[in-house]
Amino acid sequence: MTWLNYGVHGAEASGMDAAIPVVYHLAAAQDEETVQSLEGSIILITAIFNPDGHARRIDHVYKYGSVVPVTDPAHAAHDLWVDARTNHYWFDLNRQWLLQTQPESKAWLAKWHEWKPNVTVDYHEMGSNSTYYFHPGEPQRKNPLIPDRSRDLLKQMAGYHAKSLDQDGTLYFTEEGFDNYYIGKGSTYPHINGSIGILFEAGAARGGAIDTPNGLRTHGENIRKHFRTSLSSIRGALGLKPDLLAYQAQFHQDAMAKSKDDPIKGWVYSSPDQARMRLFTDLLARHQIKSHELARTITIDTIAYRAGEAVIVPMAQTQYHMIKGIFERVRSFEEAVFYDVSGWTLPLAYDLDHASLDRKNWRDDLIGAPAMAKAESAPVPDRAPYGYAFEWTDHYAPKALYRLLDAGLRVRGAVEPFSAITTKGIVDFPRGSLFVPLAGQDHGADAIHRLVASVAADEGIAVHAISSGLTPTVGADLGGRNSFESLEKPKVLLLFDAGISKYEAGEAWFLLDHEMHIPVTLRAKDDLRGLDWSVYSHIILPGGNAALDERSTQRLGQWISEEGGTLIALRQGALWAQKSFLTAADRSTENQSKEGKAGGAKAEEAGPKRLDYADFPVAEAKDVIGGAIFGSDLDITHPMAFGYSDRLISSHRNITRTLAVPANPYAQIARYLEAQPLLSGYASDRRIKDIAGTPMMLAERKGAGSIIAIADAVNFRGIFLGTSKLFLNGLFWSKAFQSPRNPDEMAENSDSH
Structure with missing residues (x-):
């Protein structure tokens, strides 16, 4: 069985356009080979894996299309990489085979497992200056979970593709540049599921035709290449049918045998x-x-x-x-x-x-x-004589809170643990728990009960009916001045474009809009003139080239300090925000390295080493962070960490620069572990030393406002639910903490913790 995937990246048009002649050929051709293929195998075709990206690509073609082909690479018609590559929320769907956060991937994976194809073919485009690529990939970059037999079959399949492309004199390459390590992409996922996956990459000609060092590249030429390898994939799968079927059966038998050992x-x-x-x-x-x-x-x-x-x-x-x-x-x-x-x-x-x-x-x-994965409704709470309370622990608690605030209810958040007398007895509530009083509301008791009951039913959150405002907890009565904080509905502005990572902006947009049903205003980073800043309570600055121009930086600082706004800055955005607005006791880890933390004076005295250029790719990669998971110590007593019950938090890190240690000793919400901060994935010893003990997340008051700086990708690909609450806490709890009276003096006299 052969599964042909086209168009998981909407910008890579030749794959989607090749699907049309492939389908027509299989339907109309009467030659012996086609008849044998149809009689001897099952062929599944997904013509457009990414309908949102495909629609953006069509719009781009209409916008910049011309009667006379413009082959100049500088022409705007050739530039649609990110916008059309992704789905609606700017997610790279080819990374979703494992993570399964997007509806498109959920649909196709269910169908893939229903059929369990022996060969899965994935069509893409790469840089225009490249020729044509197909698997197998780099031999030393194969995930250890993938059997060697899988690669042997890939090499046999490659012979079919080479034979077909040689007939046209097509330039191509294999075993170079691409790998089979991350198991969550379309050409690798099949390999640890008893199948083989084949990646095809054509040098792109997105504007129809483009000049390259290898000559003129045309869209039609790429369609022809993908068409030919689609047929060679079908041909190869049929030719290797006994081997592929035997391999799939043996793969699962070996799995059971390996599990015993x-x-x-x-x-x-x-x-x-x-x-x-x-x-x-x-x-x-x-x-x-x-x-x-x-x-x-x-x-x-x-x-x-x-x-x-x-x-x-x-x-x-x-x-x-x-x-x-x-x-x-x-x-x-x-x-x-x-x-x-x-x-x-x-x-x-x-x-x-x-x-x-x-x-x-x-x-x-x-x-x-x-185990049952289906969400269940929580019981309808009793009618409360005094009010209602629920914990902040649940993943969907921010969604529930926003629903209540958006409906016009007043909600109080606990900054200390408390116990409450409920209609079913005394219940203990942790920090961050929410209380909806009956008093002081613009809604009647019946309406409030309907609202909290709908939260219990729709979000599966247990809501407790409170009988009295007097609690068994000393100093934490439900009307307390210091033990509770009045929470406000956030109004969010999310910056994107102009160098900001589209993926990271999309991750925040998806979490807020799709998952939490919190509306988000999207605004280009370089289009802030004329913006009514007073409308917004929160501005989110994702990573990438996050620096604002001088005028916008000045206005942002005023909005934070004087108007009480909260800036939530991520990755490079966090680095820029700290440098622009906050005081640090230690400005950068570069200073620490000079003092000996990552090699010290001896490393500097040794001078630069001489290396062979053949070692360039590996040497350059040595000190990168390959999308790894790091552990941090989380201050669960801080409002920015409400909803967490233990201090170890795992986050995704893929940048090398670090936040500086702040002068404010209370500002480090999360700090990377001093010993063994790397939990999973690759980082060099040098980077691990640089990162250990530095801040992962900072929160500081700035005048009337707040700045939340997060070094890691806490919403990475929509899958890091463990850290997304840190991001969401910034929307609701950013005014629930105070600055020390003299942070510089306290930093001198206190040990950081």
Whole structure:
């Protein structure tokens, strides 16, 4: 069975346009080879994997199309890389095979597993100056989970493509530049599911025709190449049919055999946040991984995984390879060159307590009923005599809070833990819990009950009916002046374009709009003149080239300090914001390196080394951070960390620069671990030393406003639900903390913590 995928990147038009002649050929051709292909195999075709990107590409063609082809690479017609590459929320869908946060990927993966094709073909375009590429990729950059036999079959398939392209004298290459390491893209995911995936890349001619060092490149020429390799893929799959079928069967047999020999017999995970538990269990199910309720309570590394609350995943199943790919932490690599991320341990991304079960801890009676991923409604709360309360722990609590604020209710947030008398007895509430009083509202008691009941039903959040404002907790009565903060509805402006990372802006947009139903105003970073700044309570500045011009920087500072706005800045945006607006006790880790932290004076005295240019790719990659997961110590007592119950937080990091240590000793909401901050993925020893002990997240008051600076990609690809709450906390809790009276003096007399 052959699955042909076209157009996962909407800007890469030749794949989508090649689908049309392929479908016509298969439907109309009467030659013996085509008839044999149709009779001897099943062919599945997805002509457009990314309808949003495809629509943007068509709009671009209409906008810049001309009667006379313009081959100048500087022409605007050739420049639609990011806008049309992504889906509606600016996500790269080719990275979604594993992560499954976007509706398009959820739909196609369900169908892919329904058919389980033997060959999956993925069509793309690369830079115009390149020729034509097809797998196999770099031999040393294959994920260890992929069997060597898979690569052997790829090489045999390559012979079919080469034979077809040689007939036209087409220039092409293999085993160079592209890899099969990250298991979450379309040409690699099949390899750890008993199939083989083949990547095809054509040198792009997006404007129809473009001049390149290899001569004139035309869109029609690329369509022809993809057409020919579509047919050679079908031909090769049929020619290798016995081998492919045998390989698929053997792959799953080997999976069961390997699981028996593996010292790890299963994984267990849990969280107080039932939404994240459901979402992670659903993710496993999408990958055909079976999970079960934990039948007996067990304790591993001081963490109790409780029966009926935790979930267990046995290794002894045909998706053994996928389980290892999702759960294991990898920190050892043959080479530090990665086409995509190097670490993606998903329980860390979801911030789940999780542990492996070895032979000593494993028992068959731990396996309970199949785990259910379906969201359940919470019970309708009793009618409250005094008000209603619910915890901030749940992933969808920000969505629930915004619904209540948008409906005009007044909501108070607890800055300290408290106990409350409810209609069902005394209940303990952690910091960040929300209280909706009946008093002082513009709505009557019946309307308030309907609103909180709808939150319980729709978001699955347990809402408690409060009987009295007098609490058993000393100094934390529900009408308290210092123990509760009145929360306001955020009005959000998200900056994009002009060098800002479209992916990162899209991740924030998707989280707020699609997941939390919080409206977002999108505005180009270089188009802030004429903006009515007073409309907005929060401005989000993603990473990339985040620096604002001098006039906008001055206006932003005024908006924060004098008008009480909150700036949430991410990655490079956080670095720029700290440099522009905040005082640091230590301006950069470059200073620390000069003092010896990352090599010290001895390294400088040694001078630059002489290297062979042949070592350039590997040497250049040595000190990058290959999309790795780092651990930080989180101050869970700070309002910016409300909703978290333990201090270890895992985040995705893919930049090398670090935030400076602030003068304010309370400003470090999260700080990278001093010892072994790298949890999964690749980072050089030098980078690990530079990062260890530096701030991952800062929060400081600036006059009447606040600045939230986050060094990492806390919304990375929509999958880091464990850190997205840090971002969301900035919307609701950014005024719930204070600055020390004299931060410089306190920094001198206090140990940072």
